[in-house]
C-alpha cells in the first residue's frame with residue numbers, strides 16, 4: 483500500500499480539495515480488499531446500515547426520489563461493523579494518517595465506510611457535497627474512494643470541481659435527477675471545468691466533503707465497484723443531524739456533545 487504522501491501531494495490536496503493516487507493498492511492488496519468487501523456485502527443480505535432495517539435500494543427517507551437514487555449506486559454502510567476483514571482494512575492507521583495529513587488535523591475518526599457499486603447502466607451521481615449530510619460540521623472532513631474496478635469515463639468515474647471547497651457551505655442538494663441542481667446554491671461554479679478522476683483498479687482519490695463532486699453514468703454492462711470511507715477529524719461535536727447514527731445513540735446526544743464513541747466512530751489515527 484502506497485501510503486506515503488509527499489509535500490506536493492498534500493499541497494495539491496489543500497489547494498484543489500481532492501487528490502488522486504494512481505497506485506494506492508498493489509495487486510495482492512486489491513484482491514484482499516475485493517474479497518473482504520464482496521464477502522461483507524453478501525453477509526448483509528441487503529441490509530444497508532447495521533441495526534437499521536433499511537434494504538439497499540429501498541426509500542431511506544433521505545433522498546427525495548428513491549427509485550432514481552436506487553439506480554445511482556448500491557450503497558452499504560459501515561461494513562467495518564459487521565465484517566472483521568473490512569474492519570482490519572478500515573482501521574489501518576496508515577490510511578488514517580494520510581487522511582489526517584491531508585486535512586491538516588491531529589486525529590481522525592471513521593465517520594462511516596461505504597461500498598458504492600454502480601450496477602450496469604446505473605444513473606450518474608449528480609454534483610453534490612458530502613459533509614452537509616453528516617452529524618457534525620467540519621470544513622476539513624474528507625473521504626477516500628478506492629477503485630475496486632477500473633473507474634473509466636464509460637462506467638462512472640468521479641469528477642471534481644477544483645477549489646470549490648473554499649467557497650461552499652453546509653447548504654446542499656440531494657443526489658437527485660438533475661446534474662446541475664447544485665449550481666442553484668453555488669452559481670459561481672457553473673462555468674468551472676471539472677477534473678476527471680479515471681482510476682485503474684487499486685487507485686484511490688481523497689476529496690474534501692465540501693468539494694463539489696459527482697460521477698458519470700455506467701454506460702457498460704459491467705459493475706463499477708468502489709470502497710470508500712468518510713472521516714471525521716477528532717474533537718467534532720453533534721450538530722443535530724441524525725444521518726446514519728443509530729437511534730439508541732441519538733437518544734443520548736445533545737447538540738454540542740463531542741462525538742467520541744469508539745463503537746460508532748473509532749479513532750483510527752492520532753499524531
Ligand SMILES: O=C(O)CCC(=O)C(=O)O
Nearest residue numbers: 598607612625627697710
Ligand atoms: O461513487 C460515486 O458515484 C459517488 C461517490 C461519492 O460521492 C463519494 O464518495 O463521496
Ligand SMILES: [Fe+2]
Nearest residue numbers: 610611612695
Ligand atoms: Fe459524495
